[in-house]
Amino acid sequence: MSQPSRISPALSPWAFSVAPMMDWTDRHDRYLLRLISPHTRLYTEMVTTGALIHGPRDDLLRFDTAEHPVALQIGGSEPDDLARAAAMGAEAGYDEINLNCGCPSDRVQSGRFGACLMREPELVARGVAAMKRAVAVPVTVKCRIGVDDQDPETVLPDFIARVRDAGADAVIVHARKAWLQGLSPKENRDVPPLDYGLVRRMGERFPGLPIVLNGGLTTIEACLEEGRRLAGVMVGREAYHRPMLLAEAERGIFGAEPPLADGRAAVLAMIPYVEREMAAGAPLSRIARHMLGLANGRPGARRFRRMLGEEARRPGADARLLEAAADVVDWTPAARAA
CATH class of the missing domain: 3.20.20.70 (Aldolase class I)
Structure with missing residues (x-):
């Protein structure tokens, strides 16, 4: 970056x-x-x-x-x-x-x-x-x-x-x-x-x-x-x-356009970083835990949090889990969790 x-x-x-x-x-x-x-x-x-x-x-x-x-x-x-x-x-x-x-x-x-x-x-x-x-x-x-x-x-x-x-x-x-x-x-x-x-x-x-x-x-x-x-x-x-x-x-506050459109974009933007850090020995769960709030208020947020909070700790979990987790959330602007 x-x-x-x-x-x-x-x-x-x-x-x-x-x-x-x-x-x-x-x-x-x-x-x-x-x-x-x-x-x-x-x-x-x-x-x-x-x-x-x-x-x-x-x-x-x-x-x-x-x-x-x-x-x-x-x-x-x-x-x-x-x-x-x-x-x-x-x-x-x-x-x-x-x-x-x-x-x-x-x-x-x-x-x-x-x-x-x-x-x-x-x-x-x-x-x-x-x-x-x-x-x-x-x-x-x-x-x-x-x-x-x-x-x-x-x-x-x-x-x-x-x-x-x-x-x-x-x-x-x-x-x-x-x-x-x-x-x-x-x-x-x-x-x-x-x-x-x-x-x-x-x-x-x-x-x-x-x-x-x-x-x-x-x-x-x-x-x-x-x-x-x-x-x-x-x-x-x-x-x-x-x-x-x-x-x-x-x-x-800063009068600037945010570089990422929504939480999904943030999840996907983290993938190269996660791959690099995991190659250096960092556990996926240690990084993914900070991303749990990205889907707050969105339909699918509970499943998203479970995937990144629980499945990220499973042996063999890797950066592909991030994209899979992002796919369970409705990110459309009008969508709100029930």
Whole structure:
């Protein structure tokens, strides 16, 4: 696949992006999303500094050149380690290094990174400054509006001011608190109420710093509404469960014609990639699982999901299964599942 065009200079580089999501936004998913949208900014799953410094660095940093613009999200808190990990990401060719200050899982807290860093803005600022010294690409921060009993009206502007002063190029704000005690990571994605108004006020308060809104966005109309007030929006689960949302973003946000007409075209466009990856040892099921949402809302979607979710795991399954699965769906524009 040829190198995709970049976002129009008239738009913020963060005009529309897909959030980093553990177990979801791996390189196979990002390749699919890039086929659908040449302009959307993509983010990796979070990779810890320890894994990059001590683990299989090349495997962890691997991505296809077609994925640009693509950002590496790092989890960590020790400034020197963050600088080393950021340098590795920049050397590997990532377009941005993003620091995770929003994940609420127990494992993340035990490692002193993620959302618990909202309590340590000065440490985050030192980390951002170290990363900025280590790389020439943008360094950004993804955070919550606060954690536990913190007052977001006080905590968030102080946090943003500190990372701005440390050199952060943008701040992506998940517009919910994270409750580190009493709520699971899944509940933290839904239970705390969204506060878009606070994030909008941060955009007004820090006019020289791109502020991006994340959390609860499910339609391009909502993205456009919020995007008019901020530097951009970031969509998470909706983009994974309904990948063709990115085709809507091509038209509605970037003013471009989507390169693929529908989910069927996306399935077929993935076949050369699947053949190449399977020849290199990747299991078909590992790639096909990211395509299950392409037929959502279409007659035949259940059979499509079963084929790609179950039959893809059977011995001997290969890329021909993708075309067979695409054939069980009614892709006509007027068709809707009963």
